[in-house]
Amino acid sequence: MTPDPIVNLPYFDGLLEQIDRGNAEALQAFGRHVHWGYWDDPAKADGSIAGFVAATEALCQRVCDAGQIGGGSRVLDCGCGFGGTIASLNERFSQMQLVGLNIDDRQLARARTEVQAQRDNTIAFVQGDACQLPFADGSFDVVLAVECIFHFPSRLRFFQEARRVLRSGGKLALCDFVPLSITLPLLKLMDQFAKSAIERTYGPVNSQVTIADYRTLATTAGFSPISTEDITRNTLPTYPLIRQLMRQTGTTEMEQVTQGGEWVSRLGLSRYLILAYEVC
Numbered sequence: 001m002t003p004d005p006i007v008n009l010p011y012f013d014g015l016l017e018q019i020d021r022g023n024a025e026a027l028q029a030f031g032r033h034v035h036w037g038y039w040d041d042p043a044k045a046d047g048s049i050a051g052f053v054a055a056t057e058a059l060c061q062r063v064c065d066a067g068q069i070g071g072g073s074r075v076l077d078c079g080c081g082f083g084g085t086i087a088s089l090n091e092r093f094s095q096m097q098l099v100g101l102n103i104d105d106r107q108l109a110r111a112r113t114e115v116q117a118q119r120d121n122t123i124a125f126v127q128g129d130a131c132q133l134p135f136a137d138g139s140f141d142v143v144l145a146v147e148c149i150f151h152f153p154s155r156l157r158f159f160q161e162a163r164r165v166l167r168s169g170g171k172l173a174l175c176d177f178v179p180l181s182i183t184l185p186l187l188k189l190m191d192q193f194a195k196s197a198i199e200r201t202y203g204p205v206n207s208q209v210t211i212a213d214y215r216t217l218a219t220t221a222g223f224s225p226i227s228t229e230d231i232t233r234n235t236l237p238t239y240p241l242i243r244q245l246m247r248q249t250g251t252t253e254m255e256q257v258t259q260g261g262e263w264v265s266r267l268g269l270s271r272y273l274i275l276a277y278e279v280c
């Protein structure tokens with residue numbers, strides 16, 4: 001029997017504990033999607049949890065649209081969290097074959113309870129590592145990675161695995177925090193100071209991969225780029241809201257780390273990008 005992988009995601013430990021304890025706000029904010037929000041007009045963000053929930057759904061749909069997903073697609077969502085993206089696709093489209101993959105069985109247990117296939121869709125939630133996909137070659141039309149690639153042990157291995165399981169002409173869409181090349185040395189320096197605090201709160205994170213690195217990754221793995229969308233300003237209302245939730249649950253160190261990330265984004269040192277690629 002294969003041993004369970006070591007899952008080091010302290011923020012999910014905390015979130016699962018809050019959900020178990022019946023924290024209604026944590027459940028409302030993160031019970032479906034566990035990622036940043038997208039506001040069309042950030043000036044109109046009202047700071048409410050309901051507004052945040054709508055914004056997380058908007059971000060998820062934007063990534064799916066970048067992958068050009070339509071009815072009848074076979075979609076693999078890597079790092080699927082509680083299955084929010086699979087749930088959204090299940091609600092919006094028919095004749096879908098939807099697979100959510102996650103390294104963390106605890107999240108999959110919640111996804112299996114919360115997300116049931118509708119109409120003629122099929123859904124499977126599978127435990128595994130996004131860098132060693134347990135699927136046959138050419139089995140999907142679209143592979144997604146919604147705000148999770150920075151946790152994966154290797155972006156190159158993930159790109160190569162996504163390429164392998166996609167059919168010819170298949171699409172890969174993801175969103176990620178991408179530093180500007182010019183600010184990378186400064187960010188690397190800041191990271192040296194913050195590294196252990198980041199690991200204690202968010203687990204292993206690599207946010208030092210630039211858009212030039214992404215170009216190389218795509219070419220090496222056999223993809224050509226379709227689109228790059230910079231949505232940094234549309235995501236900024238996420239920060240005050242999630243910091244407030246963190247303050248309420250006494251997760252001070254996570255709040256400080258998140259505030260660091262907020263300033264990096266507000267100063268434009270790192271960008272929030274939606275990236276999409278096609279199998280060459």
Ligand SMILES: C[S@@+](CC[C@H](N)C(=O)[O-])C[C@H]1O[C@@H](n2cnc3c(N)ncnc32)[C@H](O)[C@@H]1O
Pocket residue numbers: 009032033034035078079080081082083084085101102103104107128129130131145146147148151152153
């Ligand atoms: C910020 S959460 C995003 C969750 C989900 N995509 C969403 O948008 O709601 C990051 C996710 O990546 C998953 N993850 C981390 N490392 C992974 C790996 N090597 N393979 C698969 N999933 C992984 C985590 O368990 C977590 O569900």
